[in-house]
Amino acid sequence: MSKRTEKTIVDIAEELNLSVSTVSRALNDHPNISAKTKEKVKKMARKMGYRPNTMAAGLRxxxxxxxxxxxxxxxxxxxxxxxxxxxxxxxxxxxxxxxxxxxxxxxxxxxxxxxxxxxxxxxxxxxxxxxxxxxxxxxxxxxxxxxxxxxxxxxxxxxxxxxxxDDYLGGLTVTKHLIERGCKDIVHISGPLTCNLYIERVAGYKSALQQHKIPFKKSRIFYHELTRENALQTCEKIFAQQPYPDGIFAANDTTAITILEYCRKIKLRVPEDIKIAGYSNDPRTEIITPSITSVDQxxxxxxxxxxxxxxxxxxxxxxxxxxxxxxxxPIKLIARASTEGPVVKVRGKKK
CATH class of the missing domain: 3.40.50.2300 (Response regulator)
Incomplete structure (x- = not known):
C-alpha cells in the first residue's frame, strides 16, 4: 500500500488561490476573515482530508x-x-x-x-x-x-x-448499620491493604466493632482483589462450616452481588438469615432482588x-x-432490602 500523503494548509491555499496566512486564519476563526471565506476554506479542508497538527501548534x-x-x-x-x-x-x-x-x-x-x-x-x-x-x-x-x-x-x-x-466513615457507617439491624457476627471482605481505600474502610469496620464491644476476629476478614471470581472463592470459605455469619460487609458492589447469588444458591435467605451490604452504589444494586444496601460515593x-x-x-x-x-x-449510606429489619438497641444506646 502506498503511504498516505498528508494535506497541508499550503495545499488548501493553492486549491483556493488564497494566501497561506489567510487559510491559517480562516481555520482558526480569526475575526478579520469573513464568514464566507471561513466557510469556503473549512469546506475545502474537509474535502481534502486536512488534519491540523495540534502537536506542532502545542510546541509553538x-x-x-x-x-x-x-x-x-x-x-x-x-x-x-x-x-x-x-x-x-x-x-x-x-x-x-x-x-x-x-x-x-x-x-x-x-x-x-x-x-x-x-x-x-x-x-x-x-x-x-x-x-x-x-x-x-x-x-x-x-x-x-x-x-x-x-x-x-x-x-x-x-x-x-x-x-x-471518606472511606473511614464509610466503613464505620456500614458496619454500624449492620450492628443496628441485629448483626453480631459480621464478615468484612476487603481489597488489598496496599490501597488507601481498603486501609480506611477496614479501620472503620474495626472501629464500629470496638464501639459496640463486638470482638474483632481475624477469621472474619478477607483481603483480595474484589472480583467475582475471588468473591466466589471467599464464599466457599465463609460457608464451609457453621455457624454462618449474620452479616457481610463487602468493600465493593460486585462482591456484594456475588455473595447474594451464592446465598440464594445455598438456600440462605437475605435479609432474614444474613444481611449483606456493599460499597459504591453501583446501579445494579438497586435493580437486583433483593436490592442491596450500599454506600454512595x-x-x-x-x-x-x-x-x-x-x-x-x-x-x-x-x-x-x-x-x-x-x-x-462525603459518603451516604443507601439502605435497601438486603439489610432490612428493625433497628435494635445496641448496648443500651438508643438508635
Missing amino acids: NNKSKTIGLVVPRISMFFPATISTVIQNKLQEHGYNLLICQSNDSYEQEIALADTLYSARVDALAVSTTLYTTDFSHFDVFIENNIPLVFFDRVPKDYNVKVIKG YPALMGEKVAAALLELLQQSKPVQQKYNEEII
Missing part, C-alpha cells in the same frame, strides 16, 4: 490543550462516571482529555506516566493501581511544574492535590472537584510549588 505555544487521565479500569461504574464528568467539564474550557487505563498494573502505570509526559500533556489526573506504594514515576510532573491531581486511590504525604472519599461530585482542581492549577499565572492538599468527598 508550549500548550497542548490536552490533559491526561489515568484510571485503573474504565469499565467500572465509579471511574467511568468520574471520567465522563471530568471530560465534559474540561471540554467546556477548551481542553481535550486523554484517558488511559492501567488495568491495575503498576508497571503499566509507570509506562503511562512516561507516555503522557512525552505527549506534553498540560496536566495529569490519576487514580492509582491497587498496588502503587512508590509514586516516584510522577516526580517528573512536579519537577516540571505540570499540574498533578490524585483522586479516589491516592498517595499519602506526597506533595500534590488529593481528592478522596458521589462520583459526579468527585469528577467535578477533580476538573475544578486541574483548571485552578492550569489558570495560575506563575508556577506554584504544589503541596499536599486533601479534599474529602
